[in-house]
Amino acid sequence: MKAKNQRLILALLGLVAVVGAGLLAVSGLKEEASFFYAPGDVAANDLPLGKAARLGGMVADKSIRHDADGVTIHFVVEDGKAKVPVVFKGIAPDLFKENSGVVAEGEFRADGTFIASNLLAKHDERYMPPELEGKMHKSGSLTS
Amino acid sequence: MRKILLWLPLALFGLLLGIMGHGILNPEQTTVPSKLIGTQVPQFDLPAAVPVMRVLRAAILRRASRSC
Amino acid sequence: MIAELGLGLLWLAAGLAIIQSALGMLGLWQTHRPDLGNAVRPVAVAQALLIGLSFACLIYLFIVSDMSVKLVVANSHSDKPMLYKVSGAWGNHEGSMLLWVAVLAIAGAGIALAERRVRRDTLIATLMAQGLLALGFYAFLLFSSNPFERLNPAPQDGQGLNPLLQDPGLAFHPPTLYFGYVGLSVAFSFAVGALITRDVGPAFARAMRPWVLGAWVMLTLGITAGSYWAYYELGWGGWWFWDPVENASLMPWLAATALLHSVTVLATRDALRAWTVMLAVVAFSMSIVGTFLVRSGILTSVHAFAVDPQRGSFILALMLIYIGGALALFALRVGTVREGAVFEPVSREAALVLNNLFLTVILGVVLIGTLYPIVAQGFGQQVSIGPPYFNPAAGSVALMLIVVMAAGPLMRWRSDSAPKVLRRLAIPVAIGIVSLLVVRLLAPDMGVLPWLGLSTALLAGTGSIAPLWKRNLLRTPLFTWGMVVAHLGVAVALAGMAVDSAFFKERLVAVNEGETTEVGPFSVKLLSVEPIIGPNWTAIEATMEARRGDGQPFKLHPQARNYSTPPTDTSEAAITTHIDGQLYAVLGKQGADGRWQLRLWWKPLVTFIWLGGIMIALGGLLALVGRVWRERRGVKSAETDA
Numbered sequence: 001m002k003a004k005n006q007r008l009i010l011a012l013l014g015l016v017a018v019v020g021a022g023l024l025a026v027s028g029l030k031e032e033a034s035f036f037y038a039p040g041d042v043a044a045n046d047l048p049l050g051k052a053a054r055l056g057g058m059v060a061d062k063s064i065r066h067d068a069d070g071v072t073i074h075f076v077v078e079d080g081k082a083k084v085p086v087v088f089k090g091i092a093p094d095l096f097k098e099n100s101g102v103v104a105e106g107e108f109r110a111d112g113t114f115i116a117s118n119l120l121a122k123h124d125e126r127y128m129p130p131e132l133e134g135k136m137h138k139s140g141s142l143t144s
Numbered sequence: 145m146r147k148i149l150l151w152l153p154l155a156l157f158g159l160l161l162g163i164m165g166h167g168i169l170n171p172e173q174t175t176v177p178s179k180l181i182g183t184q185v186p187q188f189d190l191p192a193a194v195p196v197m198r199v200l201r202a203a204i205l206r207r208a209s210r211s212c
Numbered sequence: 213m214i215a216e217l218g219l220g221l222l223w224l225a226a227g228l229a230i231i232q233s234a235l236g237m238l239g240l241w242q243t244h245r246p247d248l249g250n251a252v253r254p255v256a257v258a259q260a261l262l263i264g265l266s267f268a269c270l271i272y273l274f275i276v277s278d279m280s281v282k283l284v285v286a287n288s289h290s291d292k293p294m295l296y297k298v299s300g301a302w303g304n305h306e307g308s309m310l311l312w313v314a315v316l317a318i319a320g321a322g323i324a325l326a327e328r329r330v331r332r333d334t335l336i337a338t339l340m341a342q343g344l345l346a347l348g349f350y351a352f353l354l355f356s357s358n359p360f361e362r363l364n365p366a367p368q369d370g371q372g373l374n375p376l377l378q379d380p381g382l383a384f385h386p387p388t389l390y391f392g393y394v395g396l397s398v399a400f401s402f403a404v405g406a407l408i409t410r411d412v413g414p415a416f417a418r419a420m421r422p423w424v425l426g427a428w429v430m431l432t433l434g435i436t437a438g439s440y441w442a443y444y445e446l447g448w449g450g451w452w453f454w455d456p457v458e459n460a461s462l463m464p465w466l467a468a469t470a471l472l473h474s475v476t477v478l479a480t481r482d483a484l485r486a487w488t489v490m491l492a493v494v495a496f497s498m499s500i501v502g503t504f505l506v507r508s509g510i511l512t513s514v515h516a517f518a519v520d521p522q523r524g525s526f527i528l529a530l531m532l533i534y535i536g537g538a539l540a541l542f543a544l545r546v547g548t549v550r551e552g553a554v555f556e557p558v559s560r561e562a563a564l565v566l567n568n569l570f571l572t573v574i575l576g577v578v579l580i581g582t583l584y585p586i587v588a589q590g591f592g593q594q595v596s597i598g599p600p601y602f603n604p605a606a607g608s609v610a611l612m613l614i615v616v617m618a619a620g621p622l623m624r625w626r627s628d629s630a631p632k633v634l635r636r637l638a639i640p641v642a643i644g645i646v647s648l649l650v651v652r653l654l655a656p657d658m659g660v661l662p663w664l665g666l667s668t669a670l671l672a673g674t675g676s677i678a679p680l681w682k683r684n685l686l687r688t689p690l691f692t693w694g695m696v697v698a699h700l701g702v703a704v705a706l707a708g709m710a711v712d713s714a715f716f717k718e719r720l721v722a723v724n725e726g727e728t729t730e731v732g733p734f735s736v737k738l739l740s741v742e743p744i745i746g747p748n749w750t751a752i753e754a755t756m757e758a759r760r761g762d763g764q765p766f767k768l769h770p771q772a773r774n775y776s777t778p779p780t781d782t783s784e785a786a787i788t789t790h791i792d793g794q795l796y797a798v799l800g801k802q803g804a805d806g807r808w809q810l811r812l813w814w815k816p817l818v819t820f821i822w823l824g825g826i827m828i829a830l831g832g833l834l835a836l837v838g839r840v841w842r843e844r845r846g847v848k849s850a851e852t853d854a
Contacts, residue, residue, distance in 0.1 A: 002554075003550075003551035003552070003553075003554050004551055006551065006554050006555075007486065007551045007552075008145075008146070010484070010487060010565065011146075011149045011486075012149075013565065013569055014149075014487065014569075014572070015149065015152070016569070017569045017570075017572040017573050017576070018152075018156065018572070018576060020573050020576075021572065021573045021574075021575070021576025021577050021580065022576065022580065024573065024576075024577055024605050024609070025576065025577050025580035025581060025584075025605065028577070028581070028601045028604065028605040029580070029581070029584055029597065029601060031600075031601075032597070032598075032600040032601035032604075033584070033588070033595040033596075033597055033601065034595060034596045034597070034598060034600070035593065035594065035595050036594035036595065036596070052598065052600050054596060066803060066804070069721070069722060070721070070722020070723075070803045070805070070807045070809060071720045071721065071722050071800075071809055089720060090720060090811070091720075091783075091798065091800035091801065091809050091811055092801070094781050094801075146547070150542070150543040150546065150547065151543045153490055153493075153494070153539050153542065153543070154536065154539040154540055154542075154543055157497065157535055157536065157539055158536070160501070160579075160583075161528065161531060161532055161536075163583050163586055163587055164501075164504065164508075164510065164528060164583070164586070165528055166586060166587075166590055167508075167510035167511070167583075167586035167589075168508055168510055168521050168524045168525055168528060170589065170590065171509065171510065171521060
């Protein structure tokens with residue numbers, strides 16, 4: 001075959017690779033993207049069952065219950081608008097406690113419960129009472 | 145046809161740059177906000193830890209912030 | 213004093229980079245004045261010396277813990293062990309940028325000193341490109357990321373005592389990856405140089421190849437080490453999370469793997485000229501994209517690095533200029549590069565084209581998956597993309613690639629016949645099919661991907677050794693050995709991934725002291741849980757006794773640790789390595805009833821993953837040494853590989 005044709009064919013193959021990657025990606029993304037939900041976003045008929053999802057909010061007061069097996073925890077995540085019950089089997093992070101923020105990774109069950117495979121809990125350093133706000137900014141004593 | 149293929153890498157790269165540029169200009173909101181944001185400081189009244197220090201209570205903070 | 217010296221040397225080096233680029237441009241343009249072009253080489257060497265000394269100054273400042281330097285204050289502490297004082301120099305944004313630029317300059321000096329085979333004008337153009345590249349990063353350093361900035365008044369001691377970073381793996385992880393990233397810049401500069409002088413041919417490929425191999429070996433090591441670090445440090449038993457920062461190192465590696473195969477085609481057969489040149493630009497662009505992703509903060513990751521959107525914007529601008537410029541040059545010039553040699557659809561070249569095709573698809577899949585959250589955010593959706601997307605998409609293509617990897621080395625250059633190839637492949641294919649059936653029978657519940665993966669690994673393992681059959685092993689070139697070892701390493705790593713993901717056993721329990729749990733072939737007894745004090749931490753440590761059947765019992769000591777400066781909690785997993793896998797134990801919390809949570813894994817053949825990675829790197833090293841040796845001996849070979 002002529003060299004020019006070979007170059008053209010190779011270039012087209014390169015294009016095929018790029019397009020192929022795109023198609024593979026799009027089909028994968030549609031199915032497997034993990035969406036973030038706050039409890040208020042969760043309407044019962046909208047739940048992506050069996051698909052990876054994340055649920056974020058506050059751990060409701062007095063909602064943490066431990067099962068007899070010592071490793072399963074039931075609790076409720078709320079955001080002031082709605083509540084979602086969560087079940088987690090594993091070692092909870094140290095910062096996981098009631099009235100504190102949490103992001104759970106896992107999936108929704110048909111009955112509206114979130115089955116968490118992973119819990120992420122972090123400090124929220126942004127709480128600043130209005131009385132102190134002005135003072136702190138003045139003295140610049142906020143360390144990050 | 146050849147022209148398109150030649151400039152395709154640059155075009156794809158431009159797309160890549162565009163996405164990354166968009167990402168830089170619109171940072172993600174990654175924190176779940178605390179419910180306590182915007183609320184008043186809770187009432188408290190702390191005694192002095194050491195005799196020479198002053199007490200600290202919520203009322204003092206309120207007074208101080210008004211003078212700022 | 214030393215800080216000012218370091219900064220001064222940095223400025224001088226930047227000045228020399230300007231001169232290097234200018235002399236390069238003039239040398240190419242004013243061909244009747246050869247002295248201009250000739251001066252580029254010594255200038256490149258001088259630049260490397262100056263920046264090397266500048267970096268040495270920075271290391272010195274860290275060694276003596278000079279707290280009047282802002283960077284030292286932020287990243288070091290007088291109590292740190294010396295190793296981590298030194299590694300603190302590059303374990304931060306400014307220091308690592310200085311390292312980046314130093315390696316860039318040293319690579320340039322390497323080209324200037326060692327390159328003999330490439331055409332004179334191409335060499336000048338390459339060094340000019342390297343100088344121009346350095347300029348952008350010098351500007352970045354000098355105008356927005358000065359590593360030598362002073363802090364007045366100097367504090368008593370530094371802030372940088374984060375124990376999580378005081379780990380030998382983490383100490384060497386950045387330089388290893390950086391040699392990889394920046395090594396690809398040489399390929400970029402060669403590509404730009406060759407485009408300018410229209411000298412894209414085997415000589416160009418042969419000159420570029422050792423640099424690509426060297427960079428690739430470093431990237432392989434860096435990724436392997438990073439994976440093992442995450443495995444033992446993060447306590448999940450996982451070794452790859454498709455985290456953006458991990459992907460940032462994987463993408464240049466994928467491009468570099470494609471490039472090193474494509475460069476071989478160009479060196480051996482003078483084919484794939486245009487493609488190789490473009491791939492060289494793409495590979496380095498992935499290095500910069502990777503650097504950008506890690507530093508700009510646009511993607512959240514467990515491995516957060518110093519985040520600053522301003523710095524991200526600067527890197528974005530550099531990318532626009534350099535990569536945009538190189539790709540524009542490609543579009544304008546490559547038409548005038550003559551087509552390379554022709555080959556048949558069944559041939560070694562064709563197999564390598566398939567290799568590049570599949571690697572490009574995987575690279576595209578990973579890139580799109582990594583960046584998709586940003587695109588989704590633009591449409592108001594918050595998504596995260598993880599293993600459920602990456603594993604099937606990248607994994608399925610990777611398996612096809614590995615099958616080609618088994619066949620490729622057994623094909624002749626230029627033209628081969630399909631039936632003959634199949635005959636050579638008979639044994640590996642037979643083993644593959646047999647294992648497909650046997651594995652299915654023995655483990656019917658095995659997931660599809662691990663099942664195919666294990667069979668492919670066995671096929672590829674046998675296939676990778678096939679080039680050595682019927683050969684005089686002592687007269688087989690070193691680079692052929694390198695290829696065999698590297699390909700075998702891929703099969704070994706794949707086998708480890710498949711077996712671990714299909715057959716691992718996990719136990720999550722709450723037990724009292726004295727109770728025994730079973731995991732895999734082991735029974736593990738919790739003996740006691742005690743508080744314990746370390747040099748800069750306190751911990752709760754569990755003592756567990758494990759035994760396998762009637763074997764000798766051995767102890768495990770997982771800990772839950774607390775550090776005070778800065779306040780951090782870590783989980784120190786207890787890992788024991790056995791001939792056929794690893795036992796991995798994590799201590800959890802104590803419940804209200806006094807029981808302790810334990811998480812135990814039996815991970816069969818998991819060590820094969822990193823063993824395979826090391827074999828891949830070793831293979832690359834053998835190939836690199838083999839090629840360089842052959843060139844030195846002046847063997848004007850018709851490049852008869854395998």
